[in-house]
């Protein structure tokens with residue numbers, strides 16, 4: 641069996657766990673890691689480069705860069721003839737990005753699966769399934785408590801912020817409080833940073849509390865979770881109640897979904913997709929008949 645040759649783009653929290661998930665997968669090999677600087681990584685024997693073209697025969701690029709940089713990286717990879725997968729999590733911009741990348745992917749005869757982490761991502765599939773099961777009703781997605789990588793990364797991108805941790809605290813009915821801890825450079829005005837965070841799209845809609853701390857490290861815990869509930873109506877029958885709950889290591893799950901989705905990306909027709917548009921069986925390795933026998 642020919643293995644899928646995957647490049648990891650960006651070696652932060654998600655990138656590290658993607659390497660682990662690739663090494664555990666039966667049908668992938670690691671082409672190398674693309675970083676902003678070709679800083680060697682201790683204990684890693686794969687090539688570390690700054691340009692994906694320095695790696696040989698890459699089938700797919702797993703984009704592990706901050707969401708705000710995904711579109712640029714996805715465009716570059718697709719134009720270089722490489723499939724992409726990412727965990728872009730700016731929910732309001734997903735539909736537009738899919739439309740834009742769809743054109744680029746088709747032009748280059750490649751596929752891109754966007755927003756493929758756990759939320760957006762696997763949770764999106766669960767919400768879709770629940771909507772099919774009870775077409776009338778309300779779904780609540782309650783996150784946490786846990787560390788949001790997307791929100792923490794957005795704060796880390798602010799000039800002068802040395803490190804940040806954004807904890808998502810569920811307050812019920814799909815509403816959340818953001819507890820943001822920041823470590824800033826000496827001399828930087830805390831109130832200015834605070835106002836930048838409060839005006840950022842990631843935080844604007846939510847109750848957000850920001851605290852300056854000496855060091856983020858002792859506070860860090862990458863655990864997270866979600867409870868999705870839907871109460872609704874199947875046909876004309878009320879009171880159908882569904883609940884999905886998980887407590888996870890956030891980057892480990894995001895990375896695993898990215899790798900499973902990378903497998904699916906290699907099986908799609910050219911174009912850009914979200915996870916709810918692809919056959920779920922394509923996420924899995926193995927014989928289709930055997931999977932159907934075991935799972936259906």
Ligand SMILES: NC(=O)C1=CN([C@@H]2O[C@H](COP(=O)(O)OP(=O)(O)OC[C@H]3O[C@@H](n4cnc5c(N)ncnc54)[C@H](OP(=O)(O)O)[C@@H]3O)[C@@H](O)[C@H]2O)C=CC1
Nearest residue numbers: 650651652653654675676705706707727757758759789790
């Ligand atoms: N959909 C989902 O369920 C989830 C989505 N995510 C998304 O994953 C993204 C990445 O999270 P995480 O791994 O924690 O982030 P990190 O900040 O830990 O890592 C991002 C890496 O991207 C690379 N990079 C490339 N360009 C830039 C840039 N301009 N600024 C900063 N880094 C850059 C860097 O790697 P290098 O130094 O090697 O170049 C960096 O380490 C988040 O933005 C989040 O939106 C995360 C969790 C769940």
Ligand SMILES: N[C@@H](CCCC(=O)C(=O)O)C(=O)O
Nearest residue numbers: 729759783787788789790808
């Ligand atoms: N996209 C999230 C994962 C889902 C949880 C979430 O959206 C949140 O904590 O706000 C993340 O970046 O960690």
